[in-house]
Structures are given as C-alpha cells and as structure tokens.
Amino acid sequence: MLWSDISKCKNYVPIDYIKTELIEFNCIKLVHESSLNFGELINSDTGEFVKRFSRNGEEKKPCRTALHKNLIFRFYPDTGRLFMSGSLHTYWNNGEHNANLFDIGAFNEVLNELNSLFGIKPHHLKITQIEWGVNISPPIKSNAIIDACLFQKWVRFEVKYDNSEGKYHQAEHKKYYIIKIYNKGLQFGLGKEMLRFERKQLDYLKYSKQKGVGQTLADLINSDFIGMKETLLFNLNEILFFSPLIKDENDKMMRYRDPLFWIDLRHEVSSTMVHKHIKKLRHLNSSKGGDIQGQLSELIEEAIASANSKKLQDSYFSYIPNTATTDIESIKLCQLTNIDISMQRAESLYLSHTGLWSLLQNDVNLFDEVKRKHLSSKWIGSDITIQIKEIAHNIRTKYNDKIKKERKKYLQAVGQYDMFTNRTNNILAVHYGV
Numbered sequence: 001m002l003w004s005d006i007s008k009c010k011n012y013v014p015i016d017y018i019k020t021e022l023i024e025f026n027c028i029k030l031v032h033e034s035s036l037n038f039g040e041l042i043n044s045d046t047g048e049f050v051k052r053f054s055r056n057g058e059e060k061k062p063c064r065t066a067l068h069k070n071l072i073f074r075f076y077p078d079t080g081r082l083f084m085s086g087s088l089h090t091y092w093n094n095g096e097h098n099a100n101l102f103d104i105g106a107f108n109e110v111l112n113e114l115n116s117l118f119g120i121k122p123h124h125l126k127i128t129q130i131e132w133g134v135n136i137s138p139p140i141k142s143n144a145i146i147d148a149c150l151f152q153k154w155v156r157f158e159v160k161y162d163n164s165e166g167k168y169h170q171a172e173h174k175k176y177y178i179i180k181i182y183n184k185g186l187q188f189g190l191g192k193e194m195l196r197f198e199r200k201q202l203d204y205l206k207y208s209k210q211k212g213v214g215q216t217l218a219d220l221i222n223s224d225f226i227g228m229k230e231t232l233l234f235n236l237n238e239i240l241f242f243s244p245l246i247k248d249e250n251d252k253m254m255r256y257r258d259p260l261f262w263i264d265l266r267h268e269v270s271s272t273m274v275h276k277h278i279k280k281l282r283h284l285n286s287s288k289g290g291d292i293q294g295q296l297s298e299l300i301e302e303a304i305a306s307a308n309s310k311k312l313q314d315s316y317f318s319y320i321p322n323t324a325t326t327d328i329e330s331i332k333l334c335q336l337t338n339i340d341i342s343m344q345r346a347e348s349l350y351l352s353h354t355g356l357w358s359l360l361q362n363d364v365n366l367f368d369e370v371k372r373k374h375l376s377s378k379w380i381g382s383d384i385t386i387q388i389k390e391i392a393h394n395i396r397t398k399y400n401d402k403i404k405k406e407r408k409k410y411l412q413a414v415g416q417y418d419m420f421t422n423r424t425n426n427i428l429a430v431h432y433g434v
Contacts, residue, residue, distance in 0.1 A: 103309065127204045181197055197236060
C-alpha cells in the first residue's frame with residue numbers, strides 16, 4: 001500500500017502533537033534552500049552562541065532552530081540530523097488553537113502543505129512521540145468531569161497548569177504514555193463547554209512494535225491508524241470515576257469519591273475484594289450517576305466517526321468534503337480587536353496574517369489603526385511582510401494573555417474544594433502561578 005492511500009482509511013483518530021525525525025530526506029537542502037530561517041541563539045553582550053544544557057548539567061550539541069507557524073524544526077550540524085515537532089491540529093488552524101474538529105480532510109491538508117512547502121512526505125517522518133484525542137461537548141460541566149477522575153490504571157491524576165494548555169489533569173505511566181483531560185472551552189474562552197480527552201504516546205517505538213507496524217507516519221497511515229481508537233476508548237474505561245451527579249447520604253457509597261480510600265484499600269485487602277468495590281462503584285455511576293463515563297465513551301466514538309466523514313480521493317493528498325458540517329460555530333469577529341475575520345478560517349479566533357493582508361488591501365485606514373495599536377515602534381520602518389508578521393504575533397500574545405487572566409480570575413472565583421490536593425482551586429491557581 002502506498003503512503004498516499006490515506007483515502008482508504010476508516011479509523012483515523014485526530015492527531016495533535018507529533019515529534020519526528022526526518023529520514024531518507026535531504027536535510028541540508030531544506031536548511032539552506034527552503035523558506036525556513038534556521039538560526040542559533042546569540043548572547044547580545046558577547047556575540048557568542050548561547051550554550052544549551054540538559055537537566056543533568058551536560059552541554060547539549062549545537063542546534064539550529066527554525067519555526068513555521070507552530071512547528072519547530074531543529075537541525076544538528078554535527079550529525080546532520082533534522083527533527084520536526086509540534087501540533088498538526090494547531091498548524092491547520094494557522095498556529096492558533098486546537099479547539100475544533102481535526103478530521104481526516106484537515107489532516108490531509110496538512111500533509112499536502114508540508115509536501116508542497118518543504119517536500120516532506122509521511123515516509124520521511126519517523127515518529128518518536130505522538131498525541132491523539134478528540135474534543136467533545138460533554139453531558140455536564142467539563143470541570144465536574146475532570147475533578148471526578150480519580151485514577152487511570154491506579155495512577156492518580158495530577159493537576160497541571162500550562163501557559164498554552166491551561167488547567168488539565170493527567171496520569172503518566174512510567175514515561176510510556178500520558179492520559180490527559182482538558183477543559184478546552186475554558187482554555188480558549190469559547191463561551192461553551194468543550195472537553196478534550198487525549199493520549200500522549202511518549203515511547204512510540206514501543207507502541208509501534210506492540211501493534212506490529214513501522215515507525216514512520218506513512219506506516220501509521222497504511223495501518224489505518226491501528227489501535228488508536230480502541231486504545232483511547234479502553235483508556236477512558238480504565239479510569240476510576242466517581243460521578244458528580246451522585247447524591248447519596250450513604251457514607252459507604254460516598255467514600256468512593258476519596259482517592260485516599262482506594263489507596264488504603266489496595267494495601268489492606270486482596271485484589272479480588274478491590275475489584276468488587278470497583279464493580280459497586282461502576283454500578284453506582286450507572287444507576288445514580290447518569291452513566292457519565294458511558295456517555296463520554298459514546299461521544300468519543302461519535303467524534304471519531306465525524307473525523308472520518310470526509311470522502312477522500314486516491315489522488316495525491318487531495319480530498320472532497322461531503323455535506324457534513326463541523327461541530328464548531330463559525331467565528332466572525334476577532335476576539336481581541338472585534339474586527340471582522342470572515343476571510344480567515346471559520347475556526348480562527350483572532351486576526352492572523354491572512355486577515356491583516358486583507359485589511360491592507362481593502363481597508364488601509366483600519367489596517368493603520370491596528371498597526372498603531374499592535375506594532376512596536378521597533379518595526380515601524382521594516383518591510384510590510386515583517387510588520388504583518390509582528391502585528392499578528394503581538395495580537396496572538398495579547399489574546400493569550402487575556403485568556404490567561406480570565407482563567408485565573410475564574411479559578412480564584414470558584415474557590416471550590418479539590419479532592420486531589422486537599423486545597424481549594426483559588427489556592428492552586430496562586431500556587432502554580434496561573
């Protein structure tokens with residue numbers, strides 16, 4: 001099967017972050033002849049290249065880095081090796097977000113663009129890490145679901161905060177894989193509930209060997225994304241979940257929501273007895289808790305089905321969309337400037353390069369106003385291409401800062417008890433610097 005036979009895939013699961021090494025590829029040509037601008041960090045005082053060090057204090061090999069949208073290319077001159085990493089989903093959204101449906105047609109577009117811009121094809125990308133997951137509209141509040149997840153295969157969920165990813169809970173399994181659950185609606189200020197459930201495969205070599213496929217992206221495509229759907233659903237079912245809808249005055253039942261109860265139980269009784277308690281909890285979730293976990297499983301399956309609803313041609317990375325609509329409403333106004341961005345992708349949240357070029361051509365006065373507010377004086381005399389790049393960058397930064405402040409305000413206002421940390425959310429927000 002050729003790598004271009006993506007048209008035959010039926011089990012695609014939306015791919016997000018990917019970390020790869022380019023193999024059987026002319027890396028030198030890409031570094032020197034492509035539109036990518038590779039450079040090294042230089043100390044402005046000494047004029048010397050900045051040395052990089054690992055966590056254990058060892059000096060890293062010299063590395064030249066280039067950015068394209070949100071993708072990072074790292075070239076190591078000493079060895080000639082080239083690596084590419086970043087979110088393919090975010091790349092498709094012009095480097096802005098991953099809050100919509102990244103279906104097989106969108107995935108196909110990204111592959112086509114990487115090929116047309118840089119000559120990079122799936123068989124050139126040797127995967128070392130990869131994330132896959134879906135965004136869904138949950139049956140109840142996203143935060144309530146996240147806080148109700150106790151363990152995943154007896155790994156306790158941790159509360160994490162990240163400037164780009166916001167608040168999320170994760171369970172890491174010994175550097176093999178991580179299960180993550182996000183409040184995606186809060187992260188991007190969508191004004192509606194959106195929950196993301198994903199798996200990050202830290203050791204893809206081990207996963208690919210278990211599934212009997214090669215390590216390149218082409219191998220994954222040709223396998224019809226073997227095991228990804230089943231693994232995601234299985235991982236969800238492995239979560240020890242206490243439904244927030246359960247309102248039972250029976251202390252024996254309510255103790256199931258406390259992670260410490262389960263930790264003590266595993267040390268005090270046999271595994272058979274532990275499984276009996278798990279069975280009771282699952283019955284409780286189903287009979288009195290609205291079967292939230294079961295509903296989530298169905299919603300994930302539906303999202304995956306929607307991601308495969310594009311009809312692709314056998315031609316070189318092309319596709320024909322069917323009449324199905326996406327599950328996110330078109331966003332017409334920039335969330336920061338309130339300027340019309342209908343000329344951009346429907347999923348865009350703020351003015352990007354496309355919108356700025358359109359303004360320059362169709363409403364120069366409005367463009368000058370945006371330029372006055374969002375372009376540093378440092379770039380006033382620069383080429384218009386550079387100015388637009390810097391304006392777009394500043395708008396994106398200001399928007400992300402705005403969302404971060406709103407998220408912090410929200411978390412501090414909630415101040416509710418979190419069973420994972422024995423603290424309130426507002427204390428967590430301060431502690432983690434959100």
